[in-house]
Amino acid sequence: MSYSRNHEANYNITNNVIDYYRTDTAYVRKELQANVGYEIRPKLYNKHIFQAEYTSVQVADSVILLNKDYLSEVKNNMQFITLYYTFKRDTRNFKSYPTTGYYFDFNLVKDGVGVLDEKLNSLYTTSQIRKYWQLSDRFYFSGLIKSKISIKNNPYYFYNSIGFTNDFIRGYELYVINGEHSILTKTQLRYALVKEKIFKINSIPANKFNKIPLAIYLGTYFDSGYVDSKINSKNNSLMNSALYGGGVSIDFVSYYDAVLRLEYSINKFNETGLYVHFIAPI
Template sequence: MLFRSTNFYPIVWMLLLLLFVFNPTKASAEGINMDTAVVVVEYKIIGNKTTKNHIIEREFPFSLNDTISKNKLNYIIERTQSNLMNTLLFNFVNVDVVYFTDEIISIYVTVEERWYWWPLPIFEVQETNFNTWWETKNFDRVNYGLYLAKENFRGRKERLVFKAQGGYTEKAEFRYHVPYLNKKQTQGFMVGFNYNRNHEVMYGTTDNKRDFVKMDELYLQEQFVSRINYEYRPKLYNLHSFEVRHHYFSIADTVFALSDEFLEKKDNNTSLFSFLYTFKRDKRNFKSYPTKGYFAEFNVIKNGFGISDHNIDALYGLFSLRKYWKMGSRTYFAVYTKGKYSLERPPFYLLGGLGYNNNLVRGYEFYVIHGEHYGLAKTQFRYALVDNKITYLPFLFSEKFKKVPLSVYSGLFFDTGYVYDRELSKTNSLNNTHLYSAGVALDFVTYYDVVFRVEYSINHLNEHGLFLHFVAPL
């Protein structure tokens, strides 16, 4: 076995320290020669038919009449483009500089807006990831319905979402996000409601596989969640979020008969308040598939307050840090670290862990590893086989779809992780065990945040296989 030590956390913290110390983006922004500079006397915004000018201006890392070192001008132009692309409002952004004299410039920002109205049918698999579903191809675990979303509502970057869904999980959902409430565009809010119910419930894990109970004639779980969120974004790259949630869930006696750990108290009807604080710092060049920059996130989640929340009282924290380097004209390297620490062990219903969606050690797609604490690290070397090639498809119905960008990256990766839990390790061998894997990847990236990945990986159990994913790897 590659690892013998039983303490994984120093590895994660060492990676974090290296990421903060070795920060070439910061180093290049320092060392500015202020002897030669330019003054921005005007800027022009071109191409925005829906988006308000002030939404675009909010992302500028410069202001009118700013004096900018010529050494820093290219960085400012690059950041302007990245900031606007990361709003997810535009398919393309071009930023050009027009020199009136050697010292006086104008900045032209040209945007091509996305399609903002999405009435879409729902057809999705209810699994930890696509590969788990493909193993059985069980259409009983498919959701179907209607998804309605209005992006960039009122031209103010607002988002309105309705969802009506049947199938494995019956669901009704509403969300409304307003990023800017005040004139300075520093405060926003989100409100959401979600009702769902299931005939089948996961009540535990054995051998790191999920244990289910199902009754066709009875809903074993019903849940209603309401939430309100306040956001504070003082400048460009930092975001603070404060959220209060109320959970109401109804659990059938059948579930409690199978698991003593599902909830601390065997109440059929449970009401729970939660508080979440999130801090994000985002300086990636393109959030859907970054190749340069970094992203840091810290979360504190408090489930219940130990007063009238049916004995649920759990506090835990999450951190993640991602760093991306451009090493050559077509070569890139990325590191991702994430950790969770729980002060109190929550009931199984709220426990969580690795193995869901993209929160996993690649190569362990068929497993779930729940636990109180975990550490995760991913690394990937990439080579751009196709670098943002633009293809024009004239037969498509709208100009917002006809111009198609495509990038293709080959990659080598190595992942490692560790999940600790006092109880589940008795029946789940991957708990309290070092996990690691390596493999090769082929990633396809195009517009509207579409990423398609094909990966071949091998894990520490000597299991290997081909896996498909639909989000960026890290």
């Protein structure tokens, strides 16, 4: 169960950037969520997950005035039930920074089941596969394909395509591209400049803490994606357009699954940037 109150809420996307409404005198968004789930693991690498979740969300009237499609039926509050089914297969050697194996998942999500908010009736699927190859002693290659298909158009509250969480095209970190359907691909070639090596810090007396493992990888990458949307596409040029970007990177991988990634990227508009990330690229 979780409960959150925020003085700020994103209510729309204009020119491929999120619009925010904020006030320090009141909470503009309140959300309560409670869920229950059941997990089945019939095989070592396979997992089936079933979940049911209750959500109650309320926003300030100002948010609805700014975007009448934020919630269903031009209301400032909504309650609904969401049903989830997820299948996962994971053979990666390391979860935080894999170099061999593969990962696959399929998700089926149903928002609205005919109770509470009867007007809400949404269904969408997402699926992804990530594959990792060791090409030689020091060279590694990885690739990702991820897709989302929505069966029915939803209010703005339910949209999160490319640019949200970790689903972004490198070179477009400053943008979001929202829509009903999307596809994202990523590829990366890495070279182990420093294979895992133990560095000892003599100034730390405790043996448990004075040894730090570190691996360093140099990389080059290319990403692409496409978002299909019939909603608000006039004000967002990145929707319904083929997008791609690439660049070079250096990754630092240490103990406790710590990852530091520095990337220099360029996108299709020749915009460049230096970005810092704290998770594996794929």
